[in-house]
Ligand code: DX5
């Protein structure tokens with residue numbers, strides 16, 4: 578065990594949508610820290626997931642912060658709507674924003690924590706001018722759009738470089754990693770600098786999801 582506090586944010590993409598209440602109760606009672614909600618528009622990513630109505634329902638029953646990961650183009654159009662739906666943390670993609678600095682300000686003005694996510698092909702150096710403006714950087718360790726994909730090994734190097742940039746710029750940003758996170762890689766991810774682990778299939782496809790959440794909190 579180390580002293581570093583790691584947050585775990587289970588991704589609802591792999592939850593049972595026929596009985597969301599059951600999975601929400603499980604997360605409320607588990608050691609999970611945030612509910613990670615993946616919003617996809619079929620345009621920025623080749624998949625469509627869910628939007629405001631589902632988030633509003635989850636908000637009614639969740640006792641932990643809603644961490645909303647937007648995989649949508651031009652997210653500025655919906656920032657206030659996501660706030661009203663119950664988002665506590667709002668993450669947008671670097672690749673989906675024409676005026677990222679402005680987008681970050683709008684999220685702040687709406688009193689949410691701000692995250693910026695980068696795809697596997699996007700270089701850490703591009704974050705140089707916004708690293709002091711955000712609460713977290715979400716490093717995608719798969720190409721966004723689907724749960725259950727294979728973890729991309731180059732992610733370790735990216736997290737190390739990001740850690741370096743954060744230190745150099747004296748930023749307070751936390752590092753979140755999302756995609757293919759499981760028992761085989763989470764310890765190394767934490768050792769290179771990850772602060773927040775997102776996991777979907779590793780948690781929701783397990784016989785005992787709470788146990789797998791607990792495992793990710795033990796290192
Ligand atoms: C992928 C999403 C992830 C996804 C993770 O685009 O952002 O949050 O649900 O699922 P796993 O952990 O199964 O890769």
Ligand code: ZN
Nearest residue numbers: 588615646755
């Ligand atoms: Zn996600």
